[in-house]
Amino acid sequence: MDTFKLLKTLTETGAPSGYEEQIAPVVQELWEPFVDTISVDRVGSLIAVKNGRASEPRPRLLLAAHMDEIGLMVTQIVEHNGNGFLRVTNVGGVDRRQVYAQLVTVHGRKEMHGVIGNLPPHLLPEDRRDKPYGYEDLVIDLGLSMAEVEANVSIGDFVSFRQPLRKLQGKRVSGKALDNRASVAAVTICLEYLQGRSHDWDVVAVATAQEETRLLGAFTSPFSQRPDAAVALDVTFGKGPGASDENTFDLGSGPVLDIGPNVHPGIYKALKDAAESLEMSVSTGTHSRYSGTDAFGLQIARDGIPTGLVGIPLRYMHTMVESLDMKDVERTGRLLGEFITHLDADFIANITAAMMEEEKA
């Protein structure tokens, strides 16, 4: 599978949180050849099951990679000079410093391309001149008359950012929505990795919905799927301009395995062991309170699920120029696959027992 093509297909689809119906069919087409069942659940998460070879009832591992992305939503249609413009608000953690002069798609009665404009600073009220542009001034410009806009756009319509995935130097790429389609790609690579290998456990691959807003799929999919263990996959902060301090990771340095409250130490260790058996370099990431990922929801579903968290280093998170090294995506997929092939009937009992052992430095 060509990783660039895979990422291009995934990132160039516009699907803000709550509008996963755009991306779910794309992921379904990618996963279908590798799994036994696949369907969309009641909140819009895509759930695919690849059966293990152990006899039933088999233990199940849930892999969660959110497929939604940050975006915008129409709050107001404004007329000026007979033209129609859209005021918007954010869906998820949009960096409003970066939205000016970006390309967008408005998902109205039909899909419409537009750009985000703003009056230049010297034409704004004085108290707003030295600040980043705010949603009170930014407008989506579709180049259409008020009548055309009103016929095709409603308040509440979703808006996605639009930027093709581009190759940078080496194996690095840049585009939008690599958060978190990079992880969806990694799950795809994992499922492909498992084709030629045997694994005891069922693998429940979930492309979760609405992570960027409230981790909706992370809470609901483990409830219905009753996994015995789970791993969340998400992007993590890459070292780079403006982000060179602690807990950031070099692009190309491999998957980041997290330690912290949202992670079961036994899953962390098993992921680390899998990396060792592949002789793959990985880093350890930390979160001291909550991880800001699907792991936060997965861990406390039903009576609790041992959960791990794997991160892919990414620069410029939540912008239209998110950048990563494709090698990290490929390694993450292989690492997960390897981890899965090592899961046996005693895995949960063993990691539970390990919690009673004396901790060694």
Added chain:
Amino acid sequence: MNELLKNLTEAVGVASNENEIRRLIRDLIVDHVDEWHIDAMGNLLALKKGTGASPLRVLVDAHMDEVGLMITDVDSNGTFKFEGVGGFNDRTLLGKVVQVGPDKIIGVIGARPVHLLKADQRNSVVKMDAMRIDIGAKNKDAVNGKVKVGDYAAFVTEYEELGKTAVGKAFDNRAGCAALIELLRARPFPFDLYASFSVQEEVGLRGAQVAAYGINPDAAFVLECTPAYDLPNEDDVSPNVALGKGPAIYVMDGVTIQDPRLVAHVTRTAAANGIPFQIRQPGGGGTNTAVIQRTRGGIPAATIAVPGRHAHTPTMMINLDDYANVVKLAEAALRGLTPQIIKRN
């Protein structure tokens, strides 16, 4: 799809580094002009001989440069510092894609992620000197000469048409260049028509000054793309024009009072030919008219412009009817231009 606008806007030509756009325009006009040459500044000058019916020499100018960036330093982590070539609002640059140097190495301009910002940082504008261009090199060594100090960078936007409007980079002033190319491809004018695709407008109207001196015309028209601020706003934001209301005719800007006889001729021509037009609200700004007008003993000059929203961004927008009407109006105004119109008694 207007292939001319597509090709011209997608080409690169940052002020003082107009090589690519200059070659492209030469290729586009070479079969339609009698002579062409490059002057000392890099202006592309062409002559389209007239029928001989009129003794005038007329210059039509369109600057071919665009705003861009220049690489000034490389950091140890392999990212690049840069400065603006031409006027920039810092807000325009964050989160954008650029193409750097003659090999068009793709780079992106990012910043510290919003998740890691303190509240006061979220509410401040990131200044250009705090931004870096990232080409994906692992470190300074990995750059390996692919990008060098002094390289120029331009935005990357694929031209697209949304019905009657077109989106792209550098409509300022490739829209003017496209219109001038269309004039050169028209049937001969009564007089010799000199075209100047001039350089360095964005850094102070530098090219047009020497082009006008060299050509020494009797009159000049400047074809431009002027900022349209017709976005929702209760206040008057003059100087202003609006998309879709026709060619914008300059009367006075920050540096020029356009030749009133030429302005009257242009508006009369528009009215007589049923071409919609709008007078650009007087106010700031400036075009090559400012330097052409002051060349030698003075040259009557006037500006006709395509209104463009979101100027100096990678996502400019023009109305294709406005563009077509600029071509129509410029051609009609030229064909109707007589020595009497610019004669002083």
